[in-house]
Amino acid sequence: MALAPADPGFEQRTRASFARQGAMAHLGAVLGRVEPGRVEISLPFRPELSQQHGFFHAGMIAAIADSAGGYAGFTLFPADAGVLTVEFKLNLLAAADGELAIAQGEVIRSGRTLTVCRIDAFVEKQGKRTHCATGTQTLICLVGRAGVKG
DSSP states (O other): OOOOOSSTTHHHHHHHHHHTOHHHHHHTOEEEEEETTEEEEEEEOOGGGBOTTSSBOHHHHHHHHHHHHHHHHHTTSOTTEEEEEEEEEEEEOSOOOSSEEEEEEEEEEEOSSEEEEEEEEEEEETTEEEEEEEEEEEEEEEETOTTOOO
16 A cells, blocks of 8 residues: 655655754664655664663664654654654564664554554664564644644
8 A cells, every 4th residue: 555645745854853853863863764654764783772781772772663653654744743652562572682773664554643653673783684673653643733842
């Protein structure tokens, strides 16, 4: 099923919004692919993002997965809309032992108000990719509130 964005400038709007995210910038996350209903975010490993065993901390994986799903939904929203996560559930499948984490968000259903996405995360190490997390996410489309500040 091909998803049609409400805003023909969805990619530029999505990239501009991502660039304003202090959390993603702080982590060093990079916005990669941006397509209608699909977004990919990558995060290079560094020790500050690890847990006690030297793997990516689950919170870092969750953060990029949440943003990937949120922006996947955002690509389909009207130009004057903001996006907020209502909820997400993430199942951790394997230790996030890698040099690079990659999160993918994909819209399952885009409704007038609520959008449901699939979120997946992978780690790459020495050329091998491991699926380390999977989940679902619900977003709310806040029409007329592109700047959402309360």
